[in-house]
Amino acid sequence: MSFEKFKLDEKIMGGVVAAGYKKPTPIQAESIPSIMEGKDVMGLAQTGTGKTAAFVLPILQRLMKGQRGHIRALIIAPTRELSEQTHEAIQQLGRKTGLCSTSIYGGVSINTQINRLRSRVDIVSACPGRLLDHIGRGTLDLSHVEVLVLDEADHMFDMGFLPDVRRIVKHLPAHRQTLLFSATMPGEIRSLSDDLLIDPVHIEIGNTAPVMTVSHSFYPVQMEQKTALLKDILEKTDTQSVLVFTRTKSRAKSLAEQLNRIGHKVTSLHGNLTQQKRKQSLDGFRDGRYEVMIATDIAARGIDVTRISHVINYD
Ligand code: AMP
Numbered sequence: 001m002s003f004e005k006f007k008l009d010e011k012i013m014g015g016v017v018a019a020g021y022k023k024p025t026p027i028q029a030e031s032i033p034s035i036m037e038g039k040d041v042m043g044l045a046q047t048g049t050g051k052t053a054a055f056v057l058p059i060l061q062r063l064m065k066g067q068r069g070h071i072r073a074l075i076i077a078p079t080r081e082l083s084e085q086t087h088e089a090i091q092q093l094g095r096k097t098g099l100c101s102t103s104i105y106g107g108v109s110i111n112t113q114i115n116r117l118r119s120r121v122d123i124v125s126a127c128p129g130r131l132l133d134h135i136g137r138g139t140l141d142l143s144h145v146e147v148l149v150l151d152e153a154d155h156m157f158d159m160g161f162l163p164d165v166r167r168i169v170k171h172l173p174a175h176r177q178t179l180l181f182s183a184t185m186p187g188e189i190r191s192l193s194d195d196l197l198i199d200p201v202h203i204e205i206g207n208t209a210p211v212m213t214v215s216h217s218f219y220p221v222q223m224e225q226k227t228a229l230l231k232d233i234l235e236k237t238d239t240q241s242v243l244v245f246t247r248t249k250s251r252a253k254s255l256a257e258q259l260n261r262i263g264h265k266v267t268s269l270h271g272n273l274t275q276q277k278r279k280q281s282l283d284g285f286r287d288g289r290y291e292v293m294i295a296t297d298i299a300a301r302g303i304d305v306t307r308i309s310h311v312i313n314y315d
Pocket of ligand 1: 022024025047049052304
């Protein structure tokens, strides 16, 4: 199957070609036709499956027609990184369309966002808290939203965002298309989906097991030996980029300091950092300036870094 089958606008196809996508991933092949028909879709898929483009491409296609300069598509995601990543995917795939997108999340100046929202914006990719803040201040108008995407819905639930999401939805037109993506389907997500989606098409991609090319090792170890073991593993293993998960922010910070002291190029990613710092960390890890990134599970969820050779779950 090729992207031609979707009959996307040639300007969007230009973005697909520029992004280097040769053929649709399974979730794209299955969901793009239904989304383009305007149906609600509930997609059971993890990050890494190409789900972002699966909803971004049909959204761009829809927005090519109609008036520009109103928020007509809203994507809600649990973390700033995910929200920013989606915004970047829209910019990449929609680069030739002239459609404007912005991302909205906490930890950065709200005034810059307000100014950006005053200029013409067609697509907003947002985290729930800051979005509600804007709604409260009346600094964004959601009355023209035609498509709502709830991305990584299970993570939003884990992070306690579902009440916020329900609050936000009250500000959207009832007549709209709703797409929900989640890697797992706990009862709460099912009931959210029952409440928000109308007669959805269900799409489930693959099983949730890691791919066959990933090998696993488990080291039973006492707490006080963990750091020494980690240092040893890093020293003796041929690694490219290593992502280390810790359970807490303070552990991420102290572990990063310890590895730094013995000469590793290391950065960390957790909720105590400013957004600028988080971006610096992630960019540096992506382009290889840092060989190790220590992150809290929550902060690093859903991040897309292609160079990663090893993932270490410290806790
Ligand atoms: P996602 O699951 O949306 O986070 O996407 C994971 C990665 O796959 C991203 O780096 C995308 O740019 C990439 N990707 C998405 N669709 C395709 C495709 N059809 N062909 C190749 N790469 C893709």
